[in-house]
Amino acid sequence: MVRLTRAQQQERTRTAVLAAARAEFAEHGYVEAKVDQIAERAELTRGAVYSNFPSKRALYLAVLVDMVEHSATDEVPPSPPRSxxxxxxxxxxxxxxxxxxxxxxxxxxxxxxxxxxxxxxxxxxxxxxxxxxxxxxxxxxxxxxxxxxxxxxxxxxxxxxxxxxxxxxxxxxxxxxxxxxxxxxxxxxxxxxxxxLGLADTWDPPHLPYVAPARACQDLWTPPEGLPDLITERRVGFDEDGVIAVLGINRLGAAEETIRAARPGDRVTVAVVTSDPAEIGRLVRLRIRDFTRCLRRVFTPDAWPRLHLVVDDRGLLASATGVPNADDSTEHAVRIHKGELVARADGRGAAYAAATAEVSNTTRSKRAAT
Incomplete structure (x- = not known):
């Protein structure tokens, strides 16, 4: 008899719960579905269900995320749209x-x-x-x-x-x-x-002229490995110059500030953080993964912006950039240059400040000397 490791047993339990929940939700809908019935379908206890998913809503969102991740995708590259x-x-x-x-x-x-x-x-x-x-x-x-x-x-x-x-x-x-x-x-x-349709669509937020400049620094850092990019569904690397914006779920509007202000050639990474990864973190994954799959059916790879989007639900990237206790209202950003953090900013406008920060002459001269 093969003995399963604890991790293998947890994964088997989680898989059984997801399958049972999908059947229960498909039959009764979200409101009428019962956690006790899901546990019975999975031949598990109610406690086993809640040990993997803290609420019915978290479980429903996990089922939808699983459906999106395992849905068939069209691998044929689209032709560039003409208009x-x-x-x-x-x-x-x-x-x-x-x-x-x-x-x-x-x-x-x-x-x-x-x-x-x-x-x-x-x-x-x-x-x-x-x-x-x-x-x-x-x-x-x-x-x-x-x-x-x-x-x-x-x-x-x-x-x-x-x-x-x-x-x-x-x-x-x-x-x-x-x-x-x-x-x-x-x-x-x-x-x-x-x-x-003709629209007067301009980018001119009134608060940006009043944003304090980013603070210059020269910090070594160790980026986390293996974070999945929700846009490309590939693993994110941090070996390019650019900007990382750590944004709480209530500050996602600052993502555009980062992108519009970034310099040509910058790699922009937006890390979404939340105090509720089981529900809000899954909500972000569900919506963005489903949405970007539709985008990939239409737009060729060269139409994608130089943007990574990750859900940092364990706070790994936030901590690595200097925010150990990120929450739903966090806005923190850093500029990366040649593998070092060279500018930091916090609070409203931080993403814009880091994106517009310059590498100091002192930093350049120290690198030249080494």
Missing amino acids: TAEALGSFARAWLERLPLADDTPAFGQMQLRSLARVLDDEPARGALAQVTRLEALLLALALESCAPTDAGQVRQVRRAELVLRLLNGSGPFADTALGFGDPFDVAHACAHLGG
């Missing part, structure tokens, strides 16, 4: 492919939609979802700006991306019902037409 309208229409069609089939049960259809209706039933969770949606709009905008910026009338595409996501997600608590109403092809056509 913003074509890109938006293609993105909408990729997004709408998640609509449930006619013979799917209502509960499974909600899972297929990655629906969070009646799941995020408190203000912190809804606020986190709003921040993540804002980040999704930025990712779509950056892809649009890279592939076809000239036919849309302006460089920044964030407002256009926000309109598209509002249309695809619905505009209120009945968003799931709205997705089942009317013809999905009409929605895709409407998104394409937004490509020709």
Whole structure:
């Protein structure tokens, strides 16, 4: 008889719980599903379920993340879209492919939609979802700006991306019902037409001129290994010059400040931190991984920004950059140059300050001498 290690037993238990939970949620939906029934399906105790997942919501989010991670992906490289309208229409069609089939049960259809209706039933969770949606709009905008910026009338595409996501997600608590109403092809056509809409979209946040400069430093550091990038689904390396912004879930809007201010050639890494990795951390993983898979169906690799996006739920990257106790309101950023941390900033505007920081002459001369 083969004896399993503790880690192997934990993984087997977790796999059994996920399989049982998926069956329970698909049959009864999130609200009516019972943890006791999930434990019975998995032939485990209620305590064994909660030892792996601290709440029903955490378990539901884990099931959706597992569905996304194991969903089939289209490996055929897309052809570059010829216009913003074509890109938006293609993105909408990729997004709408998640609509449930006619013979799917209502509960499974909600899972297929990655629906969070009646799941995020408190203000912190809804606020986190709003921040993540804002980040999704930025990712779509950056892809649009890279592939076809000239036919849309302006460089920044964030407002256009926000309109598209509002249309695809619905505009209120009945968003799931709205997705089942009317013809999905009409929605895709409407998104394409937004490509020709004239918008005065500029980047000029009023607080940036008042942001304090980053503090110069010259610190060695040891970056963590193996952090997965939610955009490319590859492991992140930190061997390039650039900026790392450690942002709490309530400060994700600062991601655009980092990207817009970064110098050509910089590698920007946004590390999302939260005090609730079981729920909010999984929410970020679910939404961004699902979203970027739709983007990869439309945009070629050269349209991706020089951006890494990681969920730092164990605080490894935060600690390595000097923030041992990061929380939902953290905004801390550092500039990396030739393997050293050469500038630091904290608080509102920190991401912008680090992105605009220069390597000091003293630092340059010390490196030259060595």
